[in-house]
Amino acid sequence: MSEYSDKELLEFFRNKEKKNFAFNLIIRKYQEKLYWHIRKIVIKHEDADDVIQNTFIKVWKNLDNFKEESKLYTWLYRIATNESLSFLKKKKTKYFLSLVDYENQLKETLVGDEYFNGDEIQLKLQKAILTLPRKQRIVFNMKYFDEIKYDDMSEILDTSVGALKASYHHAVKKIKNFIKEN
Amino acid sequence: MNNTFKNTKNPFTVPNNYFDNLPSNIQNKLSDNSSEYSVLQKIILFAKPQLTLAFMIIAFASIAYITVSTFWNKFPIAPSETNEFANIDDINESDFTEQHYLNTLLEEKSATNKTEENTEEYIKYLVDDDIDYTTLMNELYYY
Numbered sequence: 662m663s664e665y666s667d668k669e670l671l672e673f674f675r676n677k678e679k680k681n682f683a684f685n686l687i688i689r690k691y692q693e694k695l696y697w698h699i700r701k702i703v704i705k706h707e708d709a710d711d712v713i714q715n716t717f718i719k720v721w722k723n724l725d726n727f728k729e730e731s732k733l734y735t736w737l738y739r740i741a742t743n744e745s746l747s748f749l750k751k752k753k754t755k756y757f758l759s760l761v762d763y764e765n766q767l768k769e770t771l772v773g774d775e776y777f778n779g780d781e782i783q784l785k786l787q788k789a790i791l792t793l794p795r796k797q798r799i800v801f802n803m804k805y806f807d808e809i810k811y812d813d814m815s816e817i818l819d820t821s822v823g824a825l826k827a828s829y830h831h832a833v834k835k836i837k838n839f840i841k842e843n
Numbered sequence: 844m845n846n847t848f849k850n851t852k853n854p855f856t857v858p859n860n861y862f863d864n865l866p867s868n869i870q871n872k873l874s875d876n877s878s879e880y881s882v883l884q885k886i887i888l889f890a891k892p893q894l895t896l897a898f899m900i901i902a903f904a905s906i907a908y909i910t911v912s913t914f915w916n917k918f919p920i921a922p923s924e925t926n927e928f929a930n931i932d933d934i935n936e937s938d939f940t941e942q943h944y945l946n947t948l949l950e951e952k953s954a955t956n957k958t959e960e961n962t963e964e965y966i967k968y969l970v971d972d973d974i975d976y977t978t979l980m981n982e983l984y985y986y
Contacts, residue, residue, distance in 0.1 A: 681870075685870070688866045692862055692866070693862055696857070700855050701855075706855075706856075706857060706858070713865070714865075714868060714869050717869045718873055718876065776855060776856045776857060776858070777855055777856070779854025780854075783854040784854070787854065806853075
């Protein structure tokens with residue numbers, strides 16, 4: 662894994678001769694974190710693969726304009742989140758479904774998914790998460806699985822810390838209820 | 844929330860060596876995108892002279908149209924005088940009798956006589972009231 666800091670990577674990227682090298686290092690540094698973030702939103706591996714590739718293509722096209730007003734990793738997460746949400750919207754339009762219906766379908770696909778090998782409890786948790794409204798689902802995943810700080814999450818999702826805390830609180834409550842009832 | 848599910852390992856998996864291959868897959872996709880772009884660039888380069896010519900023709904036609912329409916409005920092709928002449932032309936010569944011509948001549952003569960009478964009256968007034976040229980000019984041009 663890269664030993665370079667984000668600042669060094671950005672400096673390399675701005676140097677024409679090192680641009681490709683720097684981009685490759687950025688991919689290697691962040692690919693797993695971003696992939697799992699995307700995967701928890703779109704659920705299927707094939708979809709997550711598409712989205713992560715599009716995310717890094719966007720990063721390549723826009724990194725020159727990155728002003729370093731935020732951290733590189735929050736900027737990357739933001740692009741990944743937006744790409745995932747756009748992907749879900751496209752799916753919804755393609756199949757003439759509401760987002761809720763599409764996410765209900767995803768719950769069913771989890772069982773037969775060759776790239777899902779969770780046990781019964783994990784399956785139940787994932788199904789419970791898929792019942793949440795889209796934004797609550799993202800907040801819950803980021804807090805519960807990725808343990809991202811609220812401040813960073815606020816930058817990524819462009820939402821106040823208070824609203825994120827409330828969203829997480831509601832999400833936990835709904836998941837508890839779902840597990841009790843099922 | 845209690846930690847029933849906390850620290851359980853990620854239930855999702857990926858194909859073998861997925862993350863090893865992802866950077867090269869992304870680079871390939873990027874180069875595909877850029878080659879698509881160069882095809883587009885090639886098309887633009889190929890069509891550039893034709894596009895320039897088309898643009899020039901459109902620009903010339905627009906300028907010509909604007910110029911013609913501006914002058915057309917400023918100087919109408921059929922001015923009112925022509926219309927009047929046209930109206931006269933429309934009247935048949937045989938519509939006039941000898942009496943018509945005589946009346947017209949008499950009207951013109953009486954109009955000339957009236958002007959002459961008026962001129963004489965003005966001169967008489969100026970002489971009678973002893974108004975000299977300077978006073979007259981002052982009255983005419985300063986008021």
